Amino acid sequence: MKGPELKALTSIRGIAAWMVVLFHIRTAMADLPYPFPPLLGRGYLAVDFFFLLSGFVIWMTWNERVRSGGLASVPDFLQRRVARVWPLHLFMLGFAVAVALALQLTGRGSDQFPWHELPLHVLLLQNWGFTDHLTWNDPAWSISCELAAYLLFPFLALAVDWRRVPSWGVIAAVAVLLALLHLLFAGSGAVALGQKIPSLGMIRCVLEFACGTAVAALWLRWRAQWRLPALGSFALAFAFAGGWALGLPETFMAPATFAALLLALALTAAKLGNPLEIAPLHYLGEISYATYLSHYLLWFAFKLAFVQDEHAVPWPLVGGFLLLVLLASIALYHLVERPAQRWVNGLRLRTAPSPAQQSPRG
Numbered sequence: 401m402k403g404p405e406l407k408a409l410t411s412i413r414g415i416a417a418w419m420v421v422l423f424h425i426r427t428a429m430a431d432l433p434y435p436f437p438p439l440l441g442r443g444y445l446a447v448d449f450f451f452l453l454s455g456f457v458i459w460m461t462w463n464e465r466v467r468s469g470g471l472a473s474v475p476d477f478l479q480r481r482v483a484r485v486w487p488l489h490l491f492m493l494g495f496a497v498a499v500a501l502a503l504q505l506t507g508r509g510s511d512q513f514p515w516h517e518l519p520l521h522v523l524l525l526q527n528w529g530f531t532d533h534l535t536w537n538d539p540a541w542s543i544s545c546e547l548a549a550y551l552l553f554p555f556l557a558l559a560v561d562w563r564r565v566p567s568w569g570v571i572a573a574v575a576v577l578l579a580l581l582h583l584l585f586a587g588s589g590a591v592a593l594g595q596k597i598p599s600l601g602m603i604r605c606v607l608e609f610a611c612g613t614a615v616a617a618l619w620l621r622w623r624a625q626w627r628l629p630a631l632g633s634f635a636l637a638f639a640f641a642g643g644w645a646l647g648l649p650e651t652f653m654a655p656a657t658f659a660a661l662l663l664a665l666a667l668t669a670a671k672l673g674n675p676l677e678i679a680p681l682h683y684l685g686e687i688s689y690a691t692y693l694s695h696y697l698l699w700f701a702f703k704l705a706f707v708q709d710e711h712a713v714p715w716p717l718v719g720g721f722l723l724l725v726l727l728a729s730i731a732l733y734h735l736v737e738r739p740a741q742r743w744v745n746g747l748r749l750r751t752a753p754s755p756a757q758q759s760p761r762g
Contacts, residue, residue: 406669407685408676409662413453414684416446417691420539421725424696428713444594445650447542449658450692451605454546455612456662458553459562460620463613466557474554480745481550485543485689486524487740488732492693493521496536499701512536512700527601534597539696541597545605552606553613562617574614574659581607582652592650611659619666626667633664690732695725 423443426432432440466473500513514535520526521536527544534541562570584603590596593604622629637660644653668674675681684691702721703710713721 406666407682408665408669408674409453409457410685410688411676411678411681412665412685413450414681414686414688414691416449417688418684419443419446420692421695421722425699425713425718425721427711428707429715429718430712445654445658448593448604448608448655449662450542451546451549451608452612452615452655452658452662454549455609456616456619456666457612458550458609459557459613459616462553463557463616466554467561470558471554477554478550479747481547483741483744485546487744488690488693488737489524489537489540489543490522491732491736491740492537492540492697493518496697499697499704527598529599529602532598537693537697539692541601542605543693545602546609548602549606549609553609556610556613560613562614563621565617567618567621570614570617574611577607577611577614578652578656578659581655582649585651586649590651593654608655611655612662615659615663615666618663623667626671630664630667633660633667636660637664687729687733690729690737691725694728694732698725698728 419440420443422440423446426437426440426443462477466477496513497518500510500515503510503513512535517526517531517535520528520530521540524540524544524547526536527541528548565573581604585591585593585595585600588596588600590600618629637657640653640657640660644650644657665676670677699721702724706717706720707713
């Protein structure tokens with residue numbers, strides 16, 4: 401059932417998670433030399449890579465199972481996705497509740513923790529159009545949107561068989577999806593993908609997730625003869641990045657760059673002594689969900705405890721915080737995320753399958 405792991409993609413997920421961490425603490429790091437300020441200021445775009453990668457991995461892992469099992473496979477798919485994302489989210493939400501209660505008990509309220517919105521966050525519905533701002537654990541907005549993508553995925557898998565679409569048609573579909581994303585942002589007046597997250601985050605996720613499934617389809621058909629497609633994908637990524645640097649819209653150029661880069665990285669994974677596959681980077685990718693979901697609340701608490709001026713944090717404190725995030729990520733991954741995932745996956749929530757459903761499906 402589990403698809404082959406492309407270690408380079410796991411590693412790049414870890415790097416992307418740390419880009420988000422640095423984005424959130426960038427204003428605390430005074431006197432950063434160029435080009436770090438503008439680079440870190442675009443760290444929010446790592447989320448777009450996450451959405452593309454999520455679509456890629458889920459298509460690679462679940463497409464055949466859903467197509468062969470039909471709607472009967474959906475409960476198992478959803479259980480496994482909930483097991484992957486919800487327990488650690490709930491744990492970090494519990495940490496946020498503890499921080500909020502501590503603030504109240506010491507007479508320091510915060511707009512970050514509106515109690516009336518907490519049920520939405522528990523159910524991962526906070527970015528489904530019910531709120532107009534990010535609260536509690538801000539990065540979890542993307543997990544809320546991913547939940548919507550998971551619910552839509554079985555219908556996409558049953559409705560669209562990328563294997564029957566010629567390569568030019570799959571590429572055209574990616575271009576149309578990205579163009580639609582750009583037009584929707586432009587129509588709202590947003591010029592950056594990080595704007596208007598409560599209203600545009602969902603469409604941002606779903607369209608990029610769908611693009612990721614198409615990129616996976618291209619990888620599946622080109623992985624045997626990978627050299628020329630990989631070269632073309634890298635060239636496209638550089639071309640889109642160049643257009644972006646010259647001032648073309650981020651809302652199209654950034655996800656197009658990431659889609660081409662994702663395909664190139666997937667095609668070159670496990671080849672040519674890929675440096676992204678070294679063990680330390682791969683491990684950062686393994687614990688990246690814990691990094692992503694914990695760092696924002698840890699930074700909130702860290703500032704309360706140790707920081708006087710959040711725009712000029714001494715470098716030893718910055719280093720101490722980054723070490724804290726790393727150690728917390730390791731602990732959360734091994735002590736919370738993985739055990740909870742195994743427990744939820746072990747639950748038997750469904751009735752026994754009929755004999756026809758008991759044939760092995762991989």
